[in-house]
Amino acid sequence: MKDLQPVIDYISRYVDLTDDEKKHLVTFLKITKVKKRQFIVQPGFVCRHKSYVVKGAFRGYLVDNVGKEHTLSFAIEDWWISDYSSLIYQEPATLFVEALEDSVLIQIEYEDEQKFLKEIPKLEKFERIITQRSLAFHQKRLLSNLTKTAEERYDEFMSKYSAIAKRVPQYALASYLGFSTEYLSKIRNRKISKS
Amino acid sequence: MKDLQPVIDYISRYVDLTDDEKKHLVTFLKITKVKKRQFIVQPGFVCRHKSYVVKGAFRGYLVDNVGKEHTLSFAIEDWWISDYSSLIYQEPATLFVEALEDSVLIQIEYEDEQKFLKEIPKLEKFERIITQRSLAFHQKRLLSNLTKTAEERYDEFMSKYSAIAKRVPQYALASYLGFSTEYLSKIRNRKISKS
């Protein structure tokens, strides 16, 4: 069960669990290994779990009606990822979630989570807090997209998430920031010639 | 206390409260009346409550460093509004939240909410669920901004939220959808001349 400890540790940052609660919780967690380029969520299928990244990197993205990809989220070690809308409403996903590297996940099934939220009410608080933080994050990103230029968004991302930028393909980063790959090249070039 | 019933009803859509719990909860709710153009949240001040709109309309927006306004959210009857980031982290707000009409609110203070979340754990579940839904909403909006053209976003908003569109000034709508007022005029004109 030692492999499942990271999720217990993660939750323990927000709520205090007794040893019994921890033991109980662990029975609901599953380790999954996935290869690079493998999908853990696909459009049309209902998303069955939320996934905690133990090792590796993921990308959640939408393909629009002209075939263009738009990245909603990244996840590396110690982050969670899924198609959130699909998960909470248990409706077909619209996103792909794809491994960018060979990766290891700890997953929680939707029904299991509903079950233990009833059994351990403390976990409601955990869920509330991380959802609130995620919401605050998304609001900031929305405002950033509304108020900033492409280059400003790029700079902001590089200063906050350079660890992610180093590990994801450039087209994925561009489509996260909301502009074309070509324009990302242009931005990078501007910076190099300035220095 | 009849005036406070709408919030009790709202919460009861998501969790079952006993009469005692309802009575207890009501003691934490406050009615506030505000005039058109009045602010209930201002940048620099820590946001102290979340507000449920009984009557009226509000707009939450950011003013960027060149003085341009960017609307993050609207709220009319039966919606909630605040500067969410400021509220949950209890740090200075970045948003203005302004009444677009003479309005009536039911407010919950931050500390009071922390208190009754401890006293009535059921409310953790309520908070979790509405935060999850709000997060799903924001993710959809982010994707919509990434994938759709200005006109598509306009059409989408008009079909989903025409009730809001009718009540808010046009510059507020344009800044919510992420383009200039002038361009909104252009879009509307295109539509009129088409029909």
Place this chain on the structure above:
DNA sequence: AAATAAAAATGAACTGGTTTAGGAAATAGA
């Protein structure tokens, strides 16, 4: 009802970012 302020419309000039099309580099697979 008049005066003033706020909001919406219009059109021309402009620009941030896209598109298209090509070639160069890097990765992965066998």
Place this chain on the structure above:
DNA sequence: TCTATTTCCTAAACCAGTTCATTTTTATTT
């Protein structure tokens, strides 16, 4: 280690949406 595929770069033409400047319409206040 060779080949195929994926990723990245460059540059010119282009366009969706902005900016600026002015006018018209609609609310608000006195």
